Amino acid sequence: MAAKIVYIFANPYSGSGENKRYVAELIGALEKCGVKGEAVWDLHERKAILSDRKLGERCETVVSAGGDGSLGDVVNELAVGENLGDVNVAMLPMGNENLFAREFGFTREAGAMAEAIAKGDCVRVDMGWVMHRTNIGKDEQSKKGDGKYFTLVLSAGFDAEVIHALDLWRRVKSDRGEEKKKRVTRLSYVPIVLKTVWRYGWPRIELLPEEGGVVRGCCAFVFVLKQYAAGLPIAGEVVADDGMVDWVVLEKGGVLQMLRYVWWIWRDVHIGKPGVSYGRSRRLVLRVCEGDSVRREVTAGQKVDERRVAVEIDGDVGGFLPVEVEAERRVLRVLAMGSS
Structure with missing residues (x-):
């Protein structure tokens, strides 16, 4: 069975200078742990990968390299492909607040994240679902x-x-x-x-x-x-x-x-x-x-x-x-x- 890949979905609006370096460092750290990492900067390509219903067969962890908004996009695109229960989600913090990263201890330290990805442990947490209409009681x-x-x-x-x-x-x-x-x-x-x-x-x-x-x-x-x-x-x-x-x-x-x-x-x-x-x-x-x-x-x-x-x-x-x-x-x- 082929080794599973780790996709790193990077925000194209943050894709310059140091941010590109952080993504490259994570890919290098993953390689040292025997894990293949692939950076994806194109938003359309990201959506196609995350919404693929067979994603879990080739990928165990996806990394959102960006801010909290980018992380939200990744999660929702995973949901489109019904992949939320099949892959772990991590965050390489590159936004202003990086609140999700603060909550779960994600940093830009590539070695620590690569080791965690290689280990593959996860915690399950709640999310909120929001609709722009009021339909309490509907199916x-x-x-x-x-x-x-x-x-x-x-x-x-x-x-x-x-x-x-x-x-x-x-x-x-x-x-x-x-x-x-x-x-x-x-x-x-x-x-x-x-x-x-x-x-x-x-x-x-x-x-x-x-x-x-x-x-x-x-x-x-x-x-x-x-x-x-x-x-x-x-x-x-x-x-x-x-x-x-x-x-x-x-x-x-x-x-x-x-x-x-x-x-x-x-x-x-x-x-x-x-x-x-x-x-x-x-x-x-x-x-x-x-x-x-x-x-x-x-x-x-x-x-x-x-x-x-x-x-x-x-x-x-x-x-x-x-x-x-x-x-x-x-x-x-x-x-x-x-x-x-």
Whole structure:
């Protein structure tokens, strides 16, 4: 039987300079462990490989070399080919936050990852499934046709609006009319946040957990894992394999109130404070409160009133409310690092 290959799917927007070196170092380290590694930079080729239903016959581990958004793409393309249960997933961190890597101990140290890949151990963890419609109670087959998995967090409100604005900012046209993306750093967020905070309308959101009741606020977060940008402990302690999502809703909007929330969250004392709701559910719905609207700036100098609240999924643009979120228990195989 032929030895199995390890595919390293690298983000083409990060494919220059040091990132190419890190991929090459991992391939070299794998070779020393007697494992063949192959880098794939083309997005269409990546999708074809991951969605191949026979992938598990020739591959035991895939590596996503990029950020959390790239990892999410890899996972969802694995799901298309029904390969989630057949291969381990690892991350070579090349993004800004690399939250998934932080959670599971992945680093750019090629030797340690190669040894873990050669060993082949894994842990099974939950993922979230999000759909852009509310269909609680409908049959499972009809629900699975219009959604996607997420591995970390989904949020709606101000921080999602920032992600949407950043996505518009980073899209540029080349001289030949081709769309490219600017490289994002942490400093890229500063002017976007400042601009968004002063123009945002703080529309009201409703969170409806499966268990019943309605929770209202201006920002909502739904976690599969505890990690969040800048190390903010919004979620508290999250169990990664219990078949539940943890949610947090911040009730009041406005600049001063957000600063107060951030201060509480930074000190990890926000749970139980006035205006902060927390819970755990297997399934929930997020939607805009009836009668609320939000003024969103579409392009410079053009403003349109729309009843839309932005959604972000694992740090990427995720459309708008309403959405339904469901926890999927232990569906993802994550490569186990020796120190994790």
